[in-house]
Amino acid sequence: MSLFCGSVKIIDNVEIAPGIFRMGLECPEAAESASPGQFLQIRCFEGLAPLLRRPISIAAADKDSGMIEIIYRVVGEGTGILARKTKKDMLDIMGPLGKGFPVPRGLRRPVIVGGGIGVAPLLFLAKSLKENSSRDSYGRESDFCGLAFVGFSSGEEVFGMQFLEDCCFNVEICTDDGSEGHKGFPTDLLEEYLKHIMPIPASNRENAKSAGDSECTSASSAILPEAVYACGPEPLLKKVKQIASMTKIPTYISVEQRMACGVGACLGCAVKSSGGGYLRACRDGPVFEAHQLIL
Amino acid sequence: MSLFCGSVKIIDNVEIAPGIFRMGLECPEAAESASPGQFLQIRCFEGLAPLLRRPISIAAADKDSGMIEIIYRVVGEGTGILARKTKKDMLDIMGPLGKGFPVPRGLRRPVIVGGGIGVAPLLFLAKSLKENSSRDSYGRESDFCGLAFVGFSSGEEVFGMQFLEDCCFNVEICTDDGSEGHKGFPTDLLEEYLKHIMPIPASNRENAKSAGDSECTSASSAILPEAVYACGPEPLLKKVKQIASMTKIPTYISVEQRMACGVGACLGCAVKSSGGGYLRACRDGPVFEAHQLIL
Amino acid sequence: MDDRFFEREYNPYESDASLMESKSRHADFADISVNICGIAMKNPVMAASGTFGFGEEYAGLYDISRLGAVVTKGLTLERRCGNPPPRIYETPAGILNSIGLENPGVEGFIRWEWPRLCRSGIPVIANIDGDNANDYYRMARRLSELDGLAAIEANISCPNVEKGGMAFGQHPESAYEAIKAVREGTNLPVIAKLSPNVTDIRQIAEAAVNAGADAISLINTLQGMAIDIHKKKPVFHRTFAGLSGPAVKPVALRMVWEVFEAVRVPIIGMGGIASWQDAVEFMLAGASAVAVGTANFIDPFAPLKIISGLKKYLIGQGIRALNEIIGSAH
């Protein structure tokens, strides 16, 4: 297992939206092996309180430059300390950890659903999906068209949209207060979209075919989503799981749980398995197939 | 009581010798009322570990600019965190606390004895002694000539000497390793000096008169020290106390003790009183007359 | 599924600030006064014994009559010098102390501290510690002569003295004996202050109530120690010392919870309380009032911040009186 644990250099730490920061870290070891959906365990403070490391997803990793990126929201003591770090500081990180999102080759219409800070790991995912979308070099641009349904509390919290578009995702933004994009939840859009495009339930096949009003249809209305990926607050994941249960599309969700070790040793991060008992969010996940879990 | 407690701006935080920092703070309230020998209780970290405030002496205070200064040595977690603060940061301080050095008007030959970081509060003292040395404005320069015996581990740790000289102190430096000034301890010099200058014991009166080789004698060989002030490690204070017991010169020592509250409420900082029982370093001190304590 | 989930859930753990936002236009006032076994306090936040001297030391920073009550440093029959230094040692998120009940004795207190304290306009609770039951009785009787003393807190839990102290609080029988002695010595409200260094705190609380305690306060310090690895000797003269501060909060909270289920008298909760959130936890667990100890040393304004935080919390929750939340997490 290529797991890194040690002190790395902070390259930058910038507030990209109110209370939301992006931090660049120099860590060739982690950059080399990281895959989307994996996370770091970050020691925010070298002292003994706050004590535990904080799990933060990897939002970008670049093998060539050896850089990784995280995007985090300041919610408490640990992230508060993180936000005050500057580029001359070092940071103690451990990672990459966990099982990330599967990124099969050749997907043409993956759908990502993100809520708030949950969008962070989806940026890394979007890039990987795009990069893996075609085995050959021709026809790629026109062929790949991901869909991204993302939600934020309000317009000022939106981040990463340009990046998603650069990765050839059609982006639909929702906000709770309607201050940008649709007023509502990204899961509403997902549901609506799937209802139109999907041949399931079988009796609805015709509806699916006539879904000419969906965003991507101009490019390739015949392509059905091959996978749905979601990360966000629990209610979002619940809804995605519920929607998934009505389709046959493989659906992957990334869950959060309070963690101690982050490596599977303490059994602290239990999530309820549909097979009975518990799975470990840190090692068996944080990404699971939606049907694996009871949310 | 004019006690300040709150967040103040850090003006600068500079390493003035290896592991020794000087920090400037903007705190008009404390600058207004501080007297030499008093200290601050500093919260080095806003979290819960390290938990207690750290007592640090006030090394300078300027009523006009509202600035105070501390000089501290990095020895552990708290001072380590302090050293990493920068001028944009705020610092939670409480002070001025404790009973400082008495600074009577009109002294002409005060003697200060400092060891290592213990020199810090003596800088403030030296300035005050100088400023109070004469009630009138004439004849002051030639009249006042303090003596400073200071010790450090090695030459590179020396700080504040120019400042002492600017305050009209004749400075004698000792180092443990002889890398600067005398090899030995400042208390040796104190002892030697007093032996020569002092009319005590009475049988030695003649010796005292002939002490023409002492540093200040060129200026005013007839002036006897009116007070001795000491701050430094416990063995230094012990020795000063022992020397003091052989003279009649009022001798003041500033002691250190582990503290919790810093205001006299917890009885945590007990120092043994020669009158029986204990005194509180934080409130009854940290400056005591040497004979008040059992060291 | 809650339709408005995003509003709450994008910030996955609802921030504590949101707890303090007024939910109703009418709840702009909350009554945080409490009456604990006859001690009328304008708010439930007291200064814990031994961390606030005799109320004078922090008076330079704020008007101490803003507190709900002040508990004195532990008093003994005769004055005591206390233990030799060091008396304080920092531990992770806590401190060890071995003060050893330095105090002017009951008579010294009455002569030197009480005249000022009784004019301070704040309920004063005298904390007493005896070597034996008779000490407790005599101190309680003598203190009852004071006009205006609010209550007596019988400390049967001091870990830093040769005799008495914690030993009383570690067994139901001796706890009963000590509290009984106090009860017989006074008509003032009697608060039994318990030691956490026991297998079953409920038994001790029950014994104290059976002996006539009108309220229970807990916890006193956990027994701990530290070793100086340079000298290869215990840091403290008396080897053991008392652990307090945020580090012990989870233990203190658990004991308040347990005692709330065991006895019917009011509980004064303490042990690591440093914020209004901590205070709310203790009240939900069953404390009718809280005492702030070690936190005074870290932030002298902590008690005031707790008072105003509690008030805002209640208003934010649309709760008009504090006692609606006491024990409500059970």
Add this chain to the structure above:
Amino acid sequence: MDDRFFEREYNPYESDASLMESKSRHADFADISVNICGIAMKNPVMAASGTFGFGEEYAGLYDISRLGAVVTKGLTLERRCGNPPPRIYETPAGILNSIGLENPGVEGFIRWEWPRLCRSGIPVIANIDGDNANDYYRMARRLSELDGLAAIEANISCPNVEKGGMAFGQHPESAYEAIKAVREGTNLPVIAKLSPNVTDIRQIAEAAVNAGADAISLINTLQGMAIDIHKKKPVFHRTFAGLSGPAVKPVALRMVWEVFEAVRVPIIGMGGIASWQDAVEFMLAGASAVAVGTANFIDPFAPLKIISGLKKYLIGQGIRALNEIIGSAH
């Protein structure tokens, strides 16, 4: 007065680094191997039960055979799913956990974990927890069949289960009963793991030794709790949970000190150990070995740093063998 005082005293508290500077030219080697009731360990640093899985999880970071020994997650007779989440809650310098003994059961352990573990080249200690004495007996017997198991640690202190667990460790009689059952089931060394949630730890240790324990390990977690002030309910399903980490160190150290004075068997000290200085404190208090638990989560290399720190400390002090310092602060 020490003539060379300045050399030491200008830096008023001798730095810990100086403790590690070699004092003599000859002491460039120190033996830190220990043999605890027949468990030969190349160093005295073990991974504490429940914080190190079955030794596999940290193997991605370093060769775990560098540790003195590994203690398994607590095993029960039948496999268990453990408690519902949340299972972990951070507190000041500590954590509360309520895992609830999720484990594959003794048979699952033997089948799935043991084959790999027994080849790891490191002493493996099986930690067991029973609902009743018979459970302890049966598990001990079954585990004794394993070829190469180093010892059995009988956990009579788990606070997070319905039956058994901590209740056994809170009274001398039941502690005796549980340990006796283990003793009867095995010829392997038996380690009794004690709960700190007792009035007098010495009594429990004595009972365990009388029942045949070859060593004592302590402490397990302190019982604590937390309340969610948003939901106004306890954070944990089972209300109470176990407190571990640096916050509890002073209490753990005190108990090691007490038990060292009460019994003659070796002690495995744990509770908040995060640095080599902590480990030295425990050894000076009387621990022959130490276990690192919570600190693994904060710094996975903590056990390795402790091992090398201990070695340098001994060399710096001119001490050739670890057992010269064990208990030497008494």
